[in-house]
Amino acid sequence: MTDMMDNENGMDHDWSGATYFIDPPYTVQKHGYNHGEVDYPRIRSKVENGNGQYIVCGNIDDRWAPFSPLVAMHGTVKSHIECIWHKEPLL
Numbered sequence: 001m002t003d004m005m006d007n008e009n010g011m012d013h014d015w016s017g018a019t020y021f022i023d024p025p026y027t028v029q030k031h032g033y034n035h036g037e038v039d040y041p042r043i044r045s046k047v048e049n050g051n052g053q054y055i056v057c058g059n060i061d062d063r064w065a066p067f068s069p070l071v072a073m074h075g076t077v078k079s080h081i082e083c084i085w086h087k088e089p090l091l
Contacts (some may be wrong), residue, residue, distance in 0.1 A: 011024040026059040040064040047087055056085040 009029050044065050047054045058067040058079035067083035 014068055019046075020052055020053065020054045021057075022047070024059040027064060028059060028061040043048070047085070054085070054087040056087075058083045058085065 022043060024040065026044060027040065038082045041064065045055070047056060047065070056065060056067075058065060060067070060069060060083055062083070068086050070082045070084050072081050073079060
């Protein structure tokens with residue numbers, strides 16, 4: 001996940017017209033992910049300081065970004081609230 005945000009991969013380039021959709025593992029529900037640790041503070045910093053539009057997915061229990069509730073999901077075993085953090089492009 002964080003490798004995609006390195007300079008050589010273009011995340012620090014001026015992509016002011018781009019839209020980034022970021023869907024990292026929930027901090028409270030990491031089962032099923034085998035990609036090592038996710039650097040959530042680094043993701044937040046890139047979104048806060050980056051150009052372009054950002055849509056970041058999260059869970060109501062994630063506290064690493066200013067998420068807003070989007071929809072309640074009701075499964076057969078449990079329910080949860082999907083959230084997003086949306087940041088418009090810097091003008």
